[in-house]
Amino acid sequence: MFDALSERFERLNTSLRSRGRLSDVDLDQALADVRLALLEADVELGVVRAFLDAVRERLSGEALSQSLSPGQQVIKAVHEQLIEVLGGTPLKVTYASKPPTVVLLAGLQGAGKTTAAAKLAAWFKQQGRQPYLVAADLQRPAAVEQLRVLAEQIGVGVYSENSNPVEVARKGVAEAARLGRDVVIIDTAGRLSIDEALMDEVRHISSATSPHYTFLVIDAVTGQDAVQTARAFHDALSLSGLVVTKLDYDARGGAVLSARGVVGRPVVFASTGEKIADFDLFYPERMASRILGMGDVLTLIEQAERTMDPSVVAESAGRMMSGTFTLDDFLAQLNQVRKMGSLGGLMKLMPGVSKEMRTAASNVDEGELNRVEAIVRSMTPKERRDPNIIDGSRRTRIAKGSATSVSAVNQLLKQFGEMRKMMRQMGNGAPAMPAGMGRMASLAAKARSESLPAGFEALGAGMASAASAPRGGGSKNKKKKGGRVTPPKQR
Amino acid sequence: MIALYIVLAIVVVAALVIVVRRRGRRRVPQLAPPRAAMPEVLVTEVTSMPSLTTVRLEERLATSRGVFDRVRSLSPSDHLSEEQLAVVEEVLLRSDVGLTTANAVLEELRSHGAPDGVAAAVREILLSSLSGDRTTSAEADEGRVPVWLFVGVNGVGKTTTIGKLAKRNHDAGRSVLLAAGDTFRAAAADQLEQWATRTDSGIVRANEGADPGSVVHDAIGRASAKGFDIVLADTAGRRANSTNLLDELSKVRRVADRAPGQVVETLLVLDATTGQNALSQAQEFLAASGVTGIVLTKLDGTARGGIVIAIERDLGVPVKFVGVGEGVDDLIVFDPEEFVDSLLST
Numbered sequence: 001m002f003d004a005l006s007e008r009f010e011r012l013n014t015s016l017r018s019r020g021r022l023s024d025v026d027l028d029q030a031l032a033d034v035r036l037a038l039l040e041a042d043v044e045l046g047v048v049r050a051f052l053d054a055v056r057e058r059l060s061g062e063a064l065s066q067s068l069s070p071g072q073q074v075i076k077a078v079h080e081q082l083i084e085v086l087g088g089t090p091l092k093v094t095y096a097s098k099p100p101t102v103v104l105l106a107g108l109q110g111a112g113k114t115t116a117a118a119k120l121a122a123w124f125k126q127q128g129r130q131p132y133l134v135a136a137d138l139q140r141p142a143a144v145e146q147l148r149v150l151a152e153q154i155g156v157g158v159y160s161e162n163s164n165p166v167e168v169a170r171k172g173v174a175e176a177a178r179l180g181r182d183v184v185i186i187d188t189a190g191r192l193s194i195d196e197a198l199m200d201e202v203r204h205i206s207s208a209t210s211p212h213y214t215f216l217v218i219d220a221v222t223g224q225d226a227v228q229t230a231r232a233f234h235d236a237l238s239l240s241g242l243v244v245t246k247l248d249y250d251a252r253g254g255a256v257l258s259a260r261g262v263v264g265r266p267v268v269f270a271s272t273g274e275k276i277a278d279f280d281l282f283y284p285e286r287m288a289s290r291i292l293g294m295g296d297v298l299t300l301i302e303q304a305e306r307t308m309d310p311s312v313v314a315e316s317a318g319r320m321m322s323g324t325f326t327l328d329d330f331l332a333q334l335n336q337v338r339k340m341g342s343l344g345g346l347m348k349l350m351p352g353v354s355k356e357m358r359t360a361a362s363n364v365d366e367g368e369l370n371r372v373e374a375i376v377r378s379m380t381p382k383e384r385r386d387p388n389i390i391d392g393s394r395r396t397r398i399a400k401g402s403a404t405s406v407s408a409v410n411q412l413l414k415q416f417g418e419m420r421k422m423m424r425q426m427g428n429g430a431p432a433m434p435a436g437m438g439r440m441a442s443l444a445a446k447a448r449s450e451s452l453p454a455g456f457e458a459l460g461a462g463m464a465s466a467a468s469a470p471r472g473g474g475s476k477n478k479k480k481k482g483g484r485v486t487p488p489k490q491r
Numbered sequence: 492m493i494a495l496y497i498v499l500a501i502v503v504v505a506a507l508v509i510v511v512r513r514r515g516r517r518r519v520p521q522l523a524p525p526r527a528a529m530p531e532v533l534v535t536e537v538t539s540m541p542s543l544t545t546v547r548l549e550e551r552l553a554t555s556r557g558v559f560d561r562v563r564s565l566s567p568s569d570h571l572s573e574e575q576l577a578v579v580e581e582v583l584l585r586s587d588v589g590l591t592t593a594n595a596v597l598e599e600l601r602s603h604g605a606p607d608g609v610a611a612a613v614r615e616i617l618l619s620s621l622s623g624d625r626t627t628s629a630e631a632d633e634g635r636v637p638v639w640l641f642v643g644v645n646g647v648g649k650t651t652t653i654g655k656l657a658k659r660n661h662d663a664g665r666s667v668l669l670a671a672g673d674t675f676r677a678a679a680a681d682q683l684e685q686w687a688t689r690t691d692s693g694i695v696r697a698n699e700g701a702d703p704g705s706v707v708h709d710a711i712g713r714a715s716a717k718g719f720d721i722v723l724a725d726t727a728g729r730r731a732n733s734t735n736l737l738d739e740l741s742k743v744r745r746v747a748d749r750a751p752g753q754v755v756e757t758l759l760v761l762d763a764t765t766g767q768n769a770l771s772q773a774q775e776f777l778a779a780s781g782v783t784g785i786v787l788t789k790l791d792g793t794a795r796g797g798i799v800i801a802i803e804r805d806l807g808v809p810v811k812f813v814g815v816g817e818g819v820d821d822l823i824v825f826d827p828e829e830f831v832d833s834l835l836s837t
Contacts, residue, residue, distance in 0.1 A: 036590060042766030045584055109789060109817075110646025110762060139817070140651075142682035149677035149699075192792040219646065223587035223766025225794035246645065250732040251768035274645070274675070342734045 027059060030074045041252030041291045044227040047261040055081050079288055085257060087284030091241045091266045093213070099182035100132065102173055102209050105243070106202050106233055107217035109190030112245035114143055116217050116271055117187040118150035119279035120243070123269070124183045125154065132181035134172030135160040136205060139189035147187055154276055157181070165189065165201055170208045186211070193232030203236050213240045215268065220246045222255035230259035241268035244282065248273045252291050307339040323424030327384040327416065331376050338369060374402035375412055387413055569604035576600060579613055586797035586834040589767050592620075592804065614831055620800050621827035623809030627784065629665060629721050631753040636714045638707075638722045638747045641786075642740060642776050643760035645728030648788040650679060652760050652814060653723050654686030655822035656786075661690050665720035670710030671696035672703040672743060675727035683725055689819060693719060703727065703739070704746040711752035722752070731775035744780045758811065760786045763796030773802045787825070788814035795834050 031052050038048045058077045095101045103120065105113050114137065121131040133151050135158055137143040144160045151158045157179065159172035169186050176184035188205060191198035206214065216233045218226060233239060242263065244256050247270050260267055270282040313336065316329045340346060376384065378401030383390050390398070390413060399406045568575075576597050583593040596616050605612035631637035639656070641649045650673065657667045669687050671694060673679035680696040687694040695710035707724045714722045726743055729736035748754045759782040761769050776782050787796050790813050799810050810825040 039584060040590055040767060042587075042768070045581060108764060108792070110648055112646055140682065141685035142678040145678035145681045146676065153677075192789070194793055219762075219764070221644075221762075221765050221768040223764060223769075223794065223798070224585050225587075225764045225792065228793040229764070246730070248732075249644065249730050249768060250771060251766070255766065342732075344732065344734075 024060075027056065027074075031056060034074070034078050037292060038254060038257075041254035042221075042223050042226075042258075043254035043291070044224050044258035044261070047227065047258045050261065051081065051085065051257070054085075075292075079292065082257070082288035082291060083284050086260055086267065086287050088260075088264075088266050091268050093268070095129070095182060096212050099180075100173065100176045100184040101182060101213070102211040103183065103185045104169075104188065104206060104209065104211035104214045104237070105186065105217055106188050106214065106237060107190060108192065108219070108229055109140070111190065111217045111219045112271060113137070113190065113217045114146050114187050115150065115274075116243050116245055116269075116279075117147060117185050118154060118156075119271060119276055120269065121151065121156045121183075121185055122154045122276050123279055124185075125156065129183045130181045131156050131183040131185060132172075132176040132179065133158045134169055134176075134184060134186040136165040136168045136172070136186050137189040138162070138165055138168070139191075143187075143189070150276070166204045166208050169205045173209050193229050199232070199236050206237050215239065215241050215243045216259070216263070217243045217245060218255060218259050220244050220253040220255060221249050221251040222258075224258075226255035226258040227262050230263045234263045234265075239263055239265050241265045243267075243269045243271065245271040247271060248278070253287060254291055256287055257291060304340060308336050312336060320423050323420065325420055325423055327376050327379065327387060328381075330416065331373065331384075334369065334373060334376075343369075371402065371404055371408070372412065375399075375404055375409055378402040387416060568609075569606060571600055571605060571609065575609065579609060582835060583613075583797070586795040587766050588617075588797035588834070589770070589801050592797070592801045610835060614835060617800060617831045617834070618827055620804040621809070621831070623803055623807060625784070625809050625811050625825055627811055628755045629660065629663075631755055635751050635753040636711050636719065636722055637755040638711065638724055638752050639756045639758060640707075640724045640726065640744060640747055640754050640780065641758050641760060642726050642780050642782065643728060644730055644762075644772055645676075647728065647760045647762040647765075648814060649673070649728060649760045650682050650686065650725055651817065652758075652786050652788060652812075652822070653683065653725050654690060655814065655819055656812070657686060657690040657692045657723055658819045659822065660721055660723070661692065666718070667692040668710055668714045668717075668719040668722050669694045670707045670722055670724040672706050672725045673727040674699055674701045674703050674706060679725070679727070692723075693717075704743045707743055707747045707752075708749075711747065715751040722747075731772040737775060737779035740776075741779045754781075756784060757782050758784050758786050759808070760788060761796070761799065761802075763787050763790045764792065764794040765796075765798065767798065769796075769798040770801055770805070773806055773808055777806055777808060782808050784809055784811035786810075786812045786814060786822075791815040791821070797834050799830075 034055065035048055035052060038051065039045070043051070055074075055077050058081060059074065105117055105120070107113050117133055121133055124131040133147060133156055135144040135147045137147075144158075148158050148160070159168070159175045161168055161171065165188065169188075172186065173184050186205065186209065188202055189198070191202060193199065214237045216230060216237075216239050218230065222229070230239075230242075242256070242259055242265065244253070244267055247253065256267060267282040267284075267287075270280060270287075272278045272280070312332050316325075316333055316336075319325045319329055337343070337346070375398060378398045379387075379390070379394075383394065383398075395406050395409050395413075399409050402409075571579075579600065580593050580597060583596060584590070588596075596613060599616050600609070600612060603612070629637055629639075641653055643649050653669060657669060660667045667690065669683055669692050671680035671683045673683070674697060677699065680699075684694050684696065686692070693713070695706060695713055697706045697709070703726060707722075710722050710724065713719070724743075724747055726740060729740065731737070744754060744757065746752075757780050759773060759776050761772065765772070773782065773785070785799060785802065785808055787799055787810050790796055803809055810830075813823050813825050813830075815821045815823060
């Protein structure tokens, strides 16, 4: 969606060049596009409307900035507004002066409450606290057992008994106090917001334990219903914040914005995977980029730092810049990237990548990566260092050796040649250093210091690279890659 | 520098791989249709079950009356105004049908108008997308054990759905064996075991972390030896954007389809509260496990699950059952008309 968005914004860009400010008509057009992007991301209709009004407010009458194109300015406003809505005043978890601090988790069935309870306990433990879990979900078969197994994995005690949820919760908190635990997390059964009896029950649990924090656990893949659910739970329990789960899915996660918009309480935690460790505080900038489909460079960098070998990276990057990048380097690079995860998944995190490219990448399976590797490995060391010597008969040999076809070998070599040329240009000097890449690099530096505008930097990068991608020639996906590193014309 | 490198590295790798891929285009073989010659189609009988329209629509109407009334109040017309179309769009988007479906409906309305009233026209258009075959088969070839395989992302209600379908099969006079193929989630097998007890079914389970394929394999062996009529196989919830997890699922399906087992239904369980992501879930699970139908769960809440229309239209995968509560009988056969009415009723 964002690709289409930035494309449209670029048109806006040229048509507005002569004028000094955004006209209402232009703004309407731009906001109509933003609306589509938000709806596609599952943001609730009413929230979309309120959001667009706020963006309009931000933009209307504002003089066009010198350094940004009108299109970029609209995106900037959208992005800033997103961060504002998603972030707001962050909730700082403080602890009760008279322990234990009680945390109540509630939500629909299958949102991931039980897992979130265990992850939250692990998080508190990491903070140097002594958490305790209370299994008050007596509805779902074996939910108590599930919590017990998870709790054992993280070394946290669980309170459970076979009475009724209110009783369990009350006694659980008392037990935590007796044991001297300072945080107690209550897991409750999943319930529908329209189920009066069950909503009453959770209200009773709440009044019996007077929790310091009540979190709604909400699934990032939720659609329009996010608003109904969030509102109903907020009305019943007066939430202190949200816990978002399943952020490792490839959904845009507009539900987060919807729920945040209605409840007006911050998203505090985000769960990004099945493992206990996949749980952290929530970062609004990252979510903002994600909702707009702008990739998530920070996550990408983190993922890379976890898996990549720094010495290989440094060496390979150096040669990339100096234009002496060889097929051996490529092979090393291929293996590094493979360690990071599936190509499709990585592409999703990258800003400014076209939808076709993303789809293509997500359809690449291991076998195809193997085939590329086989082609390179079927070359002699000399050939890898200097692909120019690969003539017809060598090509035939390589094709046979790798069980592929000559045309596949040809394509690989041709593409590699182009890639190398491009890298050399980049290494050579300033004019060839594309804005997107430059920003990306500075973003990495900023990310280290966790500075705020990081999200916006990523956005800039996305903009610039998308802008520099050549249009047209639908079948030429690979060309887009070439485009990413050609300098944007306006620079 | 590292960021720049990562980005370049991924781009370079992706570009080269995709280029080569296009050359040696080798389609991943599609899974064979679940059965070559279906001996007998069994239409699952509808007993007196709660109905979508009667149970909750009244309440829904009471709580958020308005938009549909506005649609209904739109008078028959050959040419709809943009304002009228906007109302229709709102109703559709609020039901999670998605932009593509909503636009297709609007396009249809623009070109054909709504001579019999807007509501009727929208209903007609939506129904035309829901024309798939909704029968389920519980019969395998001679000497083989029919297997229903359940797949889906985490937390959609796979295990609960299996419990309900075990009851349904049991009521239809079949002896049911459950295979606890979710060896990942803590206590998933315990949960299934409770359903086995409640529904008088057998169960085969293994330790946590065991190979799900082997659990399914054992279950089929046991069913074949002891003469169970059908095996319902649970699998762990998995996100749909992970190649490894989907590969694992493909393997489970292959194992289940090996004689004496025969996968006669692969049911994707979808949560009605899910938004546009449901479409990509369906795509991925279809490719990995040859989904034959959808069970749409949690339709007793405020969510409407309109995305299944896009799924059926784009992928041809029909909804077969609908989950409307936590009780063992809260599962009904999907009825397109009722469903569309409930989409439009709010």
